[in-house]
Amino acid sequence: FTFDQQNDVWDPYIFCDPSGPHAESSDERGTIHLFGQLVMDRRGYVHRSNCGGTGYHKSYKYDERLFNDPLPFFLPFQFNSLGAPPMAPDWSGWNVVIEEESFEWAEWLEPEDTLRVGPGTTIYLRDGTYLSFACGFPVILEGSEDEPNRVFVEYRYRPGNAVPQVCFPTDTHLLSDDLGYWEIDLDYAGRIHVPSHASKLHVRADSCIDLSTSATSMVLTDCVFEGTLALEDQATLERCLVIGRIMAEDDLELINCVIVSDEERPDFSAVDMRQPSVVGIRNSFFQGPFHLGLQGDYLPEASFLEYCGYADLAYGLFHAPATPLTTTGLFESEPRFVDPANGDVHLLAGSPLIDAGDPAGPLDPDGTRADVGIYPYYQEYQLDVEEIVMPEGAWIAGPYPNPFNHTARLVMQLDRPARVTVQVYDVLGREARPAETMQVGSGRLEMPISMEGLATGLYFIRMSDGMRSEIRKAVLTR
Numbered sequence: 001f002t003f004d005q006q007n008d009v010w011d012p013y014i015f016c017d018p019s020g021p022h023a024e025s026s027d028e029r030g031t032i033h034l035f036g037q038l039v040m041d042r043r044g045y046v047h048r049s050n051c052g053g054t055g056y057h058k059s060y061k062y063d064e065r066l067f068n069d070p071l072p073f074f075l076p077f078q079f080n081s082l083g084a085p086p087m088a089p090d091w092s093g094w095n096v097v098i099e100e101e102s103f104e105w106a107e108w109l110e111p112e113d114t115l116r117v118g119p120g121t122t123i124y125l126r127d128g129t130y131l132s133f134a135c136g137f138p139v140i141l142e143g144s145e146d147e148p149n150r151v152f153v154e155y156r157y158r159p160g161n162a163v164p165q166v167c168f169p170t171d172t173h174l175l176s177d178d179l180g181y182w183e184i185d186l187d188y189a190g191r192i193h194v195p196s197h198a199s200k201l202h203v204r205a206d207s208c209i210d211l212s213t214s215a216t217s218m219v220l221t222d223c224v225f226e227g228t229l230a231l232e233d234q235a236t237l238e239r240c241l242v243i244g245r246i247m248a249e250d251d252l253e254l255i256n257c258v259i260v261s262d263e264e265r266p267d268f269s270a271v272d273m274r275q276p277s278v279v280g281i282r283n284s285f286f287q288g289p290f291h292l293g294l295q296g297d298y299l300p301e302a303s304f305l306e307y308c309g310y311a312d313l314a315y316g317l318f319h320a321p322a323t324p325l326t327t328t329g330l331f332e333s334e335p336r337f338v339d340p341a342n343g344d345v346h347l348l349a350g351s352p353l354i355d356a357g358d359p360a361g362p363l364d365p366d367g368t369r370a371d372v373g374i375y376p377y378y379q380e381y382q383l384d385v386e387e388i389v390m391p392e393g394a395w396i397a398g399p400y401p402n403p404f405n406h407t408a409r410l411v412m413q414l415d416r417p418a419r420v421t422v423q424v425y426d427v428l429g430r431e432a433r434p435a436e437t438m439q440v441g442s443g444r445l446e447m448p449i450s451m452e453g454l455a456t457g458l459y460f461i462r463m464s465d466g467m468r469s470e471i472r473k474a475v476l477t478r
Helices: none
Strands: 030-035 056-061 095-098 115-117 122-125 130-132 139-141 149-153 165-167 182-185 190-194 197-199 201-213 217-221 224-231 234-238 241-248 252-255 258-260 269-273 279-282 285-290 292-295 304-306 309-313 326-328 337-339 344-347 396-400 407-414 418-425 431-440 443-450 457-464 469-476
Touching: 122 130, 201 217, 252 269, 269 279, 269 285, 285 292, 292 309, 396 469, 407 457, 407 469, 418 443
Parallel strands: 030 056, 095 122, 115 139, 122 149, 130 165, 149 182, 165 190, 182 201, 190 201, 197 217, 201 224, 217 234, 224 241, 234 252, 241 258, 241 269, 252 279, 258 285, 269 292, 279 304, 285 309, 304 326
Antiparallel strands: 337 344, 396 407, 407 443, 418 431, 418 457, 457 469
């Protein structure tokens, strides 16, 4: 800022009309230079010209890369000015600004290259640009829970302005097992193109998230969507959280999902089937305020709504006037989520969603009936050791349950007191927890083995009583 007479109370605040009587007495206070994000393109920090009364001339320099969601770090390069980074095919931890509307990977990737992205890479898209990994090259995506890859999109709606797009690799070119962890901020709206399977996506948009696939259908697992989720193709969502609502153009299946109103659109339905398509919803919950849970003018007879709960729906869970919709196990109740306003839909003790899921479906990791919602509530597993049938000649049975959560339990049949050693190994043969040795008596005994602090996966439990040993597989889930 440069001022001649800043805050000079003796200089009058005069509206200067160049053709008026005070044209000669304008208060001339100097020039204001504004740089970067503080500048607003409408009325804001400085909103009048010199002849509007402030007496300040203004000089603006915009830096629109930081217009909407400022990134808290230095952006090391821009494609249109500094070219590709060193080690171009390998993006791990890069902070990237893409400014060119027609950016092509082929311009800087060699035919034998494999594009590797992540973990911890942040990509910033300027207004009107798009990001596509569907480039014909092999692609490996390696975002992790601790270091997710991120995409920030700058988008301001203008007539004729292209909606931003993020296109992930097709099934043919994706070499990694999945897309990995991605956090995508679409600002106002945008399109996302995914392969047939995608998980660990967290997408936010103030308006619409338009999701499509190059395959015949898509399966989305463990994802979070904030905004209106518009599904163009056949889709199955498993253990997904939608903070907003769903609009589906094709067949839709929701398994163990939660849809929470963003409280800005209470007059809409949580799920709106826009075309005559099959819908199947099981073990899911609808948290209003919503007009309805499920809206569809015509749903084929194969559609079902089973073992679902709801709260704060003005006109009930569903409206499908032309369809005898199959319904089973529906209930209305407050869900007792931990903090739904901030996206935490884990269940509290005493939640009516516990053990309210499909009794014929897979059990929860703790061995109990399936819960409704995304996250099973861990209940202490009660094991009756006397009811366990021991295989002939065996002295170990279990573990129970399997898969398990937190604690695995084995049953031992000993004909004498013994010192028993328990060892746990991961799939690479490494010791996953310190070995434990204990003195036990004879008879049939329960042996709890805590796996607290270990990562989800397959483990091998080795039991030894000094004369014999046995190894059992156990799957830890969270």
